[in-house]
Amino acid sequence: MKTCILCNKSYKDEYTSCPVCGFPYLETLDGGDRSEEIVLGKVSRAMEDLMSQVTVSVVVYAYEENQSGLLELKREEELLMARGRQLSYGRAFWYQEQFDGVDRDCQINILVRDIKGRERQHSLDIASAGLAESWQIGVQLEDELKIRILLGHEDKYVRSEPVSLL
Ligand SMILES: [Zn+2]
Numbered sequence: 001m002k003t004c005i006l007c008n009k010s011y012k013d014e015y016t017s018c019p020v021c022g023f024p025y026l027e028t029l030d031g032g033d034r035s036e037e038i039v040l041g042k043v044s045r046a047m048e049d050l051m052s053q054v055t056v057s058v059v060v061y062a063y064e065e066n067q068s069g070l071l072e073l074k075r076e077e078e079l080l081m082a083r084g085r086q087l088s089y090g091r092a093f094w095y096q097e098q099f100d101g102v103d104r105d106c107q108i109n110i111l112v113r114d115i116k117g118r119e120r121q122h123s124l125d126i127a128s129a130g131l132a133e134s135w136q137i138g139v140q141l142e143d144e145l146k147i148r149i150l151l152g153h154e155d156k157y158v159r160s161e162p163v164s165l166l
Helices: 033-051
Strands: 055-065 071-083 107-113 119-125 136-142 146-153 156-159
Touching: 071 136, 107 146, 119 146
Parallel strands: none
Antiparallel strands: 055 071, 055 107, 107 119, 136 146, 146 156
């Protein structure tokens, strides 16, 4: 088995590139540090290219009173939480802003732009996350270029289902 050095997917030896992200298999030559440096340089550039389109945002709905005094959904704003280039394997990225505690049923809508620039919205249930006090949003990068949205704090959080960036 080979392991993709870009997205960590394991794949069969007969493949010359990763079936998940398309990154070619790079043999680390026995030449020591220098060849490893070259390989790592290629990986980090490929990673930057892949991730350059990726963004994770929170969609904010604003209500405004209309002329008859009713609340109307007026606009939708995107609050950028993380850019793809800020994400790395094995370390969660936490957006600095603290959100106020929520003790009623409500959902948060996360807009994920994948490596091809396609956008998809994901609704997360906040009540189930037990966020009665202040909380933050984090993003965790996982194998095969998937992310999970984290709600809570660095030391205690709930994770969303994995979302593919491919
Ligand atoms: Zn891959």
